[in-house]
Amino acid sequence: INTAKKKRRVLHPSVCRSLSALAELPEMHQILRQTCRDYADKELAPIAAKLDKEHSYPAKQIQELGAMGVMAMEVPEEFGGAGMDYLAYSVAMEEISRGCASTGVIVSVNNSLYIGPILKFGTEEQKKQWITPFTTGEKVGCFALSEPGNGSDAGAASTVASQDGDEWVLNGTKAWITNCWDASATVVFATTDKKLKHKCILVPMPHPGLSLGKKEDKLGIRASSTANIILEDCRIPLGNMLGPRGAGFKIAMQTLDSGRIGIASQALGIAQASLDCAADYAQKRNAFGAPIAKLQAIQFKLADMAVASLLRDSKKPFTKEAAMAKLAASEAATYCAHQAIQILGGMGFVTDMPAERHYRDARITEIYEGTSEIQRLVIAGQLLKEYQQ
């Protein structure tokens, strides 16, 4: 056990990591990171515990983030977005999630899963109608792919969109839809009758024939709503189809590929928050006459957490790298959150400190937008392809 007399300073791991990350980022991205960090520190972190406890949607903060351009980061300015790149989105997601993971997922779903596919596959008219109103934070969108009967097996979707005159008629149930209770539109994936050709259809909310299931009572990210979307003879104009007929599956997979980076960044943000919480506590808490930060065991844990976070930084939006980033970042998040509770001891188990919330928020990152198992399959698949070439 080191005594208080030992002068050697423990270099704060989050300073280490942020220094190295900052040193690599271009100037504009550094200003962006600082802006988002300031916002998260001042406006999100102070209310995160309350949002979690009350399961309340941060409407005011989403609008403020919208005004800053964070709700539509990659959307070109002509459609009301910030016109920034993927790296910027990733940086922003990490900082926002560090303040509040729930706000992070709301931002992520709107950017990657709702706006993402429309930006990539939509017509100019569709972009104006379905993206522009969703850039300000006043309206958010959601992504309806998973069903009670299939999650990882996305191709087994049973929601049907049959054509009747100049309308699609949608029937089926979608499950685990983030944002749905607060959303004004959704991207729905459905098949054509008995064939397995998938379609992607834009559906406004609320709409006759579309109803919402009860809000799930979740372990974490509680300030975001998650529920079923039930479609019963829901009639939608033919023109609401996104992309060509049969492209639905491709759209879903490409969207999730991109969404992965957002979630990886969210996971990193949670990991960072856990690290900050633990390191701060460790430096203040005394045991055996000295701050526990000086206890070697604690130092090892902090070092492991910092290394886990550093290694998980990945900014390339390619399939294999995105999957690796998401897999590694989400496992780093749960690891860091776990260790943070361990370092805080009893205090880590109660709601007075944020460690328990980080633990609960982190857990979902290993599951949604592709489970860790699916990520491993994706990585292996890509790896084997590379070897075959």
Place this chain on the structure above:
Amino acid sequence: MSGRVLVGVKRVIDYAVKIRVKPDNSGVVTDGVKHSMNPFCEIAVEEAVKLKEKKLIKEVVAVSCGPQQAQETIRTALAMGADRGIHVQVTGKDYETLGPLQVSKILAALAKKEDAQLIILGKQAIDDDCNQTGQMTAALLDWPQGTFASEVSMEGDKLKVVREIDGGLEMIKINTPAVVSADLRLNTPRYATLPNIMKAKKKKIANVNPADLGVDLTSRVEILRVDEPPQRQAGVKVETVDDLVGKLKDTGRI
């Protein structure tokens, strides 16, 4: 009237950083330490941008004196809404001894060169807490000054400034061109929006040498030694008011 405002922005050690004195007591450690825009300078930029949004002035020019890194501070000002920047290059020993007198001379020279109508500065920097640059700049230009401003508005061609002073609030009306120094409650600086951060990339930052402005950077101040403040001693608890008065008298406080 040019409708041009100069805003001085200073790059300082971030307010949240724990300051450490160099082992040779010649100064504080700045290498690898997080720096950011002086908080009072942020308030100054915000006020200038607000005046432009109210169409009371036409152009906001952000100025910073220092080495290459000063450009980051200017870019932050541009991201908040300033139109262009001027980076006055001061490096090495000159930068170590750069103080309010030299900066005031630089700002005065720039104000004349740019035909500025108004100079807004933070009331003081959080590293040296001098609270001198605004006042010196006004004196060098022989312009009126409204320091410790908690409110600024135009009334006709006069500037109305509410100042926070020891006795409370004081309202003055001054002619322009003038120098204003921003106090804490003047405004709440905005978060830069992402589109503005993008636009800031394209805004121009001009590089200027103090010599070109005819400014002599020699310092009249010599730093002999920098020390940490003495360790705070434990207090003493007393039981009654009489005890308190007695103790204060004993220690020569009253």
